[in-house]
Amino acid sequence: MPRVRFYAAALRDELQISGCANVDAVAKTLNLEIREIDLSGCDGALLRSSADTAGIIAVRRSIRETGRKRFTIAHEIGHRILHAASVACTQSEIGNWTSSATNVEREADEFAAELLLPSRELVSVVNRTSPSLQVIQDLAREYQASLSASAWNFCDVVNVPCAVIWSTREVIQWSRRSDSFRFFLRRGSRVPDASYAMAAFRDQQFPTQPEPVAAHEWIEDTRLREHAEIWEQSLKLRSYESVITLLWVRRPIFDERSDEDTLLPELDPEEFTLRRKRWPGKR
Ligand SMILES: [Zn+2]
Incomplete structure (x- = not known):
């Protein structure tokens, strides 16, 4: 698990969040006010002065999907926890899972993904059934997250x-x-x-x-x-x-x-007889 995910997991623990996170409430706890603004050129921004713990998360009003809007807010909360300074993030910087993402933006994305889709809860949900896109869509629905973030986290926990x-x-x-x-x-x-x-x-x-x-x-x-x-x-x-x-x-x-x-050992047909070749605890 990337290191920054532990911060998100710790924040969930601290605020006793289980299931779908209320990102507006998390922001409020951190003294961050959310404002939907007609932004152009960026999807989200974190505005704060270094002297003050309070700040503003600006979100582009025209973002249509709830999952994307929530991810943007979670991403800016990530910047607040991890990087301190003010920042403006373009559409291609938020939820950019290609290898071209900068370190700082990838960290904010990993943080957001963990805040919205906690690995600890996902691991049992994902592995109780065989893998499918339906499982990923169900995660997106249940946690009100984007499909791409749900797919990303699915791969983290699937066994x-x-x-x-x-x-x-x-x-x-x-x-x-x-x-x-x-x-x-x-x-x-x-x-x-x-x-x-x-x-x-x-x-x-x-x-x-x-x-x-x-x-x-x-x-x-x-x-x-x-x-x-x-x-x-x-x-x-x-x-x-x-x-x-x-x-x-x-x-x-x-x-x-x-x-x-x-990783996918074939079953030994003699597994349950005295002729079995592999014994538990024997090498
Ligand atoms: Zn960013």
């Missing part, structure tokens, strides 16, 4: 190999992998032709649940087993001209015994 990819106009903008998803996904490259993501962009038919596709469509690796499959689910987000994709390595996809495969 099977998954990745989320955000693509716009057929090009991958950012991706996030779970710890056990060890495969490289290239930012800036085109979405694979035979993927459901591409079908979504082209308004063709594609499944609404995770379904297998050839693993080599998404993953370039010489160790891929012949006919290896990876589970994909994609969803078109028309208002963003984007597609969000979930990849799930449901079965081992490498030929040789590699790191990835040892």
Whole structure:
């Protein structure tokens, strides 16, 4: 967990927040007044003098989605806790999950994501069912968070190999992998032709649940087993001209015994007999 997330978790503890956080109330506790303003050129700003603990969070009035507005406020609270000085943040700086985000902006985003979507609560919600975009959408709804922040945090806590990819106009903008998803996904490259993501962009038919596709469509690796499959689910987000994709390595996809495969050990058929090869506690 990035260090700044601990600050957000500590703030939630201190204010005894569980579930969906009331960001307006959090701001008020910190002596920050929220003002919706006709901002141009930026989505949010934190205004404060160094001599005073009080301050103002300005939010662009024309932000449509509640999740985005709440994320912007949480992001500015992050600047207040982490960085002290006044700051103005453009649309491309808030919730920018690409690697081009500056350190300070990424820290405020990580803080905001943890304030809105606490890992400690997510870990049980996410892992009690198999991975899907529905799980991510449910998180966004329950915690009134943006889909992208929910997807980002989903990958942080999911305990099977998954990745989320955000693509716009057929090009991958950012991706996030779970710890056990060890495969490289290239930012800036085109979405694979035979993927459901591409079908979504082209308004063709594609499944609404995770379904297998050839693993080599998404993953370039010489160790891929012949006919290896990876589970994909994609969803078109028309208002963003984007597609969000979930990849799930449901079965081992490498030929040789590699790191990835040892994460998904095959069951020993003699497991429950005296002939079993692996004994608990025995190496
Ligand atoms: Zn910022």
